[in-house]
Amino acid sequence: MxxxxxxxxxxxxxxxxxxxxxxxxxxxxxxxxxxxxxxxxxxxxxxxxxxxxxxxxxxxxxxxxxxxxxxxxxxxxxxxxxANAVKELVIGMLIAASRNLFTATTYAANNSGADISLRTENDKTQFNGSELINKHLAVIGVGHVGSLVANAALSLGMQVIGYDPFLSADAAWQISTDVKRADSLATALENADYVTVHVPKNEHTLNLIDADALTHLKDNTILLNFARAGIVDNSAILTALNAKQLKLYLTDFGEEALLNRDDVIITPHLGGSxxxxxxxxxxxxxxxxxxxxxxxxxxxxxxxPNMQVPFNSDYRLTIIHENIPNMVGQITTYLAQHNINIEGMANNARGAVAYTIIDINKTLLLPKDKILATLMAIPAIYRVRLLDNPK
Incomplete structure (x- = not known):
């Protein structure tokens, strides 16, 4: 259990x-x-x-x-x-931003009186928006979410360009061939009317959209971040908004400095909700x-590291350990010394961490606890498990 x-x-x-x-x-x-x-x-x-x-x-x-x-x-x-939930929210925000729905609905909610219809007809021109068709959208990161956003934007008639230096082969299959591919962040940004960010947060993407990146945007661009806080440098965003280089910033990640601005729309982390x-x-x-x-x-x-190995033997050892020389050698030497036959083995690493799967036969001359304790005593091993085949 x-x-x-x-x-x-x-x-x-x-x-x-x-x-x-x-x-x-x-x-x-x-x-x-x-x-x-x-x-x-x-x-x-x-x-x-x-x-x-x-x-x-x-x-x-x-x-x-x-x-x-x-x-x-x-x-x-x-x-x-x-991914689909985030995609739908981003597409909804693109439409709302292009049609000035946020300011328009606020105006309508705060107007009352007998002459409301007449005033609305007179005032509504201030909320004139634009259509998304033929507008340029830059999608930064075209993985699970970005590829869905790119394809959906194409169906709305937008001109879409994608940039993703870490694009996997699997993700590439999900993207329409009509999405243009940029070879640099600057190229993706330079003609964009709208920019949406969909990269994971890591050491490579922290403050990816910073002051330098924003210099490649034309005036009145609309930027959306529904990926992660920290990917967009908010201080640079405020500078660009104040300079009217950015028309609007829409984000799922609030921060004190972004509050109470007409040119910032914040949702309360609704992406996957x-x-x-x-x-x-x-x-x-x-x-x-x-x-x-x-x-x-x-x-x-x-x-x-991701590893999928068919489990056909009676027992399986799984070992999480440091990615250093002779780790597998120490493990297999111990098994051989105790006449434990290896029927299959796989090893892979992810940076400084390695993972080893060893399938062994039903001849176990030592108690399981002793096998686990002895292997755990090898320096640089984090965890050893001995699994019975669940078949």
């Missing part, structure tokens, strides 16, 4: 996908896995039993990856689970945890 602990509101429909081998128990002191959303774990004390964390969403800045890895905890996200996205995230998180806990296979991890 595996014990799962949840944080935040996790959709019950998704949790129902767990099989009878799993128990959702938020009072359990030694859980095997967490499913979380936005809870901040940076000062969290890890239970020794915890083997995996699945974040129902694409971001993971609320999880201290180094600490989790050092404690042998695999960390997963659910990329794409809320739909019933459907919450269910998708919970379901994907549940299946990711079950796969890892039962087979050791790694899908959509952010601290371990």
């Amino acid at each position: 595996y014990n799962i602990k949840t944080f935040n509101a996790i959709a019950p429909v998704g949790l129902a996908d767990f099989t009878h081998n799993y128990q959702i128990n938020n009072e359990h002191t030694q859980p095997d896995g967490y499913i979380i959303r936005s809870v901040d774990l940076h000062h969290h004390q890890w239970p020794t039993s915890l083997k995996a964390i699945a974040r129902a969403g694409a971001g993971f800045n609320n999880i201290p990856l180094a600490s989790a890895t050092n404690n042998g905890i695999a960390v997963f996200t659910t990329p794409g689970s809320n 739909t019933l459907e996205a919450e269910v998708n995230g919970a379901r994907q998180a549940a299946h990711t945890l079950m796969t890892f806990l039962e087979t050791g296979n790694v899908i959509n991890s952010v601290n371990l």
Whole structure:
């Protein structure tokens, strides 16, 4: 029986996908896995039993990856689970911004009286907007969300250019061939009427849209950030807004300096806040945890290399360790010395962290606890698990 602990509101429909081998128990002191959303774990004390964390969403800045890895905890996200929700919000904001709906609805809500119809007819020209058709949209980051936004904008008649230096082959298949591809951020920005950002937050994308990037925009560009706080430099944004270089900034991430401005529209982190996205995230998180806990296979991890190895043997060793020389050699030497036959092996690395899967036969001459304890005693190993084939 595996014990799962949840944080935040996790959709019950998704949790129902767990099989009878799993128990959702938020009072359990030694859980095997967490499913979380936005809870901040940076000062969290890890239970020794915890083997995996699945974040129902694409971001993971609320999880201290180094600490989790050092404690042998695999960390997963659910990329794409809320992609459609974010896409629909971005398209809605593009339309609302182009038609000045925010100021227009505020005006209408604050007008009353017998002559309201006459005044509305006289005043409505101040809210004249423009149509999106044939306007230029720059999509910065064309992964799960960006590709959907790009394709949807094309269907509205926009001219779309995408920029993504980290575009994977899988993501490339999702993008219409009608989306032009820029070879630099500057090229993507220079003719844009609208810019929308959809990159993950990491050391490469922090303040990606900064003062230098904004110099490539033409006047009166509209910028949207529904990806992550920190990707856009808000101080540079304020300077560009004050200079009328930017016409409007729409973001899902509020900050004190952005408040009370007519040229800034802030939504309260609504990107993935739909019933459907919450269910998708919970379901994907549940299946990711079950796969890892039962087979050791790694899908959509952010601290371990992705590995999917068929589990055909009776037992499987999974080992999280440092990516340094002779680690695999030490492990296999120990197994050979104790006549433990290796039927299959896979090893891969993600930066400084490596993951090894070793399938062994049913001849175990040593107690399982002794095998685990001896392997854990090898320096630079974070966690060892010995799994029975769930077949």
